[in-house]
Amino acid sequence: MHSIFSRRVAAFLLASLSAFVQAKPISLAERDLFVPPVLYPHDGTFWRVNQRHNVTWDISHPPVNITNKIGRIMLRKGRVTTPLILAKRFDILLGRIEVTVPWVIDGTDYQVVLIGDPGNFSQFFAITA
Ligand SMILES: *[C@@H]1O[C@H](CO)[C@@H](O)[C@H](O)[C@H]1NC(C)=O
Ligand SMILES: *[C@@H]1O[C@H](CO)[C@@H](O)[C@H](O)[C@H]1NC(C)=O
Ligand SMILES: *[C@@H]1O[C@H](CO)[C@@H](O)[C@H](O)[C@H]1NC(C)=O
Numbered sequence: 001m002h003s004i005f006s007r008r009v010a011a012f013l014l015a016s017l018s019a020f021v022q023a024k025p026i027s028l029a030e031r032d033l034f035v036p037p038v039l040y041p042h043d044g045t046f047w048r049v050n051q052r053h054n055v056t057w058d059i060s061h062p063p064v065n066i067t068n069k070i071g072r073i074m075l076r077k078g079r080v081t082t083p084l085i086l087a088k089r090f091d092i093l094l095g096r097i098e099v100t101v102p103w104v105i106d107g108t109d110y111q112v113v114l115i116g117d118p119g120n121f122s123q124f125f126a127i128t129a
Pocket of ligand 1: 035036037038118119120121
């Protein structure tokens, strides 16, 4: 009885240990994440609702093996990333993508988030109706 119990405990501990080892996060270097800086919009940019604009980012230093080739752009206001997706499923090596400014309240504290993984923010800019 005692030995069966210990064997079960040992098996459980071993399973937990291997799960823990598998769950170990992969370092950024191993994954070759590409998180390019956003160039436009930037500080001083002024967008109007419904206009079209090219969001641009710097593709001059991509890693050799990019793991996150598919990009997505979201809108951020203040310290919160909104659920608004401005563009998605584009090649991150394009360096630009055209977006339509969504209907949002006026503000000078907007940013776009370029998501690769974990993503990068633009500087703050303004949107007005
Ligand atoms: C975002 O871009 C800046 C340059 O503007 C860079 O220094 C930074 O490392 C990037 N962020 C991430 C998470 O890589
Ligand atoms: C975005 O850039 C492309 C390529 O330079 C250009 O053809 C297009 O007109 C631009 N769109 C806007 C809204 O400026
Ligand atoms: C990139 O990937 C290829 C194929 O998987 C591999 O042979 C090469 O060593 C990788 N290069 C770097 C710098 O990780």
